[in-house]
Amino acid sequence: MQREHQAILQGKRLAFIGCGVMAEAIASALLRAELVDSHQLTGGEPNARRRQELSTRLGIRIVPDNREAARDADLVVLSIKPQTLETVMRELHGQLAPHQVVLSIIPGATIARLTSGLGHPLVVRSMPNTPAQIGYGMTVWHPAPAVDEAGCAMVQAVLEAMGQAIRVEDEDAIDMATALSGTGPAYVFLVMEALIDAGVHLGFPRAIAEQLVYQTMLGAVLYAKESRKHPAELRNMVTTPGGTSAAALYELEKGGLRTVIARGVWAAYRRAQELGQGRRVAQPE
Template identity: 60%
Template sequence: IKPQVLPVVLDELRGLIHPRQLVFSIVAGARTETIAQGIQHRAIVRVMPNTPAQIGEGMSVWTATPEVTEEQRAQARAILQALGHEIYVGDEDALDMATAVSGTGPTYVFLMMEALVEAAVHLGFSRRVARELVIQTVLGSALFARESGRHLAELRNMVTSPGGTSAEAIYQLEKGGLRTIISKAVWAAYQKSRLLGDMSSKRGIRSISPLESPGIPTEGVEEHKA
């Protein structure tokens, strides 16, 4: 839902939600306060999922307003675990950060994979073989990183022999400023998420009577996986 459309959607939902119902919001940048004021309902869970949730391998970062009961939180966690992994955060600002990292993250990975496929085709592989090579390499690397529990730099060094092909490739990537480019991209996505939130807040609250602020949960970060 685009920020300019959100107020209309909230207006349509106002008065239709049962007091004991739990509302999930996956609108990028939209604060729980904006949703609460728009629909005149306080029990809200805000989630930032990502596309791998479609195959049960997603990463969902979520938070909840104080009005969400422990029973409802358990229900929310169960739903999100069905989509993959989930992390609860007490500070809603972390949702904007999650948007830039895990929410938008598949885009970065797919772009890198696309570039690797094109490079493999340029070397002489068929597109079918190139795609299989890249997908399995990325999948295997991700699983290895998760299962080994080792620092990512350590894993990288395991395949980077002095004077070898990996060392040469890494040199070119570092020389091209890959780390800086990724950092800038993530920061830009974070800023965009905050901007969308500000737009939603300004448009969503307009002509709607304010309610008492639900505040921010003070619990720490809780990570769970399916």
Template identity: 50%
Template sequence: MLHNLTISVIGPGAMGEAIVGGLLRQALVGADQLLVSHPREERRRELAARYGVQTSHDNVAAAHWGRVVIFAVKPQQLGRVLDPLRGTLRDDDLAISVIAGAKIYDFAHALEHPAVVRSMPNTPATIGEGMTVWTAAAEVSEQQRGWARTILGSLGHELYVDSENYLDMATAINGTGPAYVFLMMEAMIDAGVHLGLSRRISEELVLQTMLGSVRYAQQSSAHPAQLRNGVTSPGGTTSAALSELERGGMRTVLADAIWAAYRRSVELGKAR
């Protein structure tokens, strides 16, 4: 699918590097098909040494070089990055955004180029276990959609949606979601230490419990509520714990957090 396709990554931070690493790890491209553009020489040297890819400090040159140009800069930097690139992409080039809140229209307008894919990956992509939701402008060809699916699939799992409206919603779930999980991990580990466990033991118990629970849920056909009921004996320890979580409003607080992330994603899109 990506044979001889040249791919530029503008802004290779954690997510940009994850794409480079995923493509090479799965042997979807060779290192000579990848170019990363970053303003800091130290970062360019680091990526060249680690992956053997070509590097540049010039985003315009990078945009000219790649048939697929992936934008992985911070949302606040996007306007400054896009403005000099207006009109640089060729008709058959594809732009892919992995930037929270960045709308397809804004990309297409700023670049004067209609073939844009918008996506929202998450940080587990760095180990090939990410969840990426994406959509494409109507002008993106079937071949280009295939490129996008393969590139984003190198991060783990990918899910295409037919409406851009879902991207801000996805940002609040899969994009921001790892932070919710990490916070819960942190709280459980700290509670274990408070009970008297060593931090090493508490951390091992929590991480494997989280991992096992997710894998169990993936392999089960049961609803999460059924799985939870299966752990909960009347008058038992789990029942006592769940009563405290419900009394503390965990569901409401988590729902409010997800709505806050969604609203912020919408705000970031309107800010440009």
């Protein structure tokens, strides 16, 4: 697979519009996997300190002007915050060449909004997540109809450098993925935090509680994936009638854990759709 991706990206130039955490994660993954050389990557970043920092760390060219960054790229990655999207689209409107593919990782930004704002039909929408920074990301993506298979292959090669990537046929699945896998690490981190705090409350030193929780979470995920069993089946396997797991699970179910998680995911989904429409909503009291 690596050789195939190397062949696809050979000679291709990539530009990152916005050089934040995710742009650095993608660039680092591509360089680490030796899919591209540093001279194939360019970044557009208004913050001088960030330009210097990323240029020093990755050895890539970073410029303050987005149009200059995008000029010679085959793939233009929109890795900016949703709040700056309108400004950046105005900068790039009518500036992109017919062959250039735009890959957006902006939450909620729809293909219709991007193609209209950029005046450009070759747009791919995607949603990665933060484990992409260590090569264990999960990205869901969807291309506009105008993107050909060569363009899709280029996007797939880039996204798979960060972990797994799934192409979906329905664009609405991107908002669903934003709520489930894109926001998902935050749910996991919250559960980890709660378990660590519970361990400290029991009497463990925090360092030991952290070690116990991290390894338990990691082991459980790897075991579930390798076993190919449904999570309910795995849960039943470790739940002895009248035992400690049964007592704990009773309290979790009684407290509505499933319902609270489902409500959180739905809230993230609705917010992703609001962001896609450029709407600002008041936070609940």
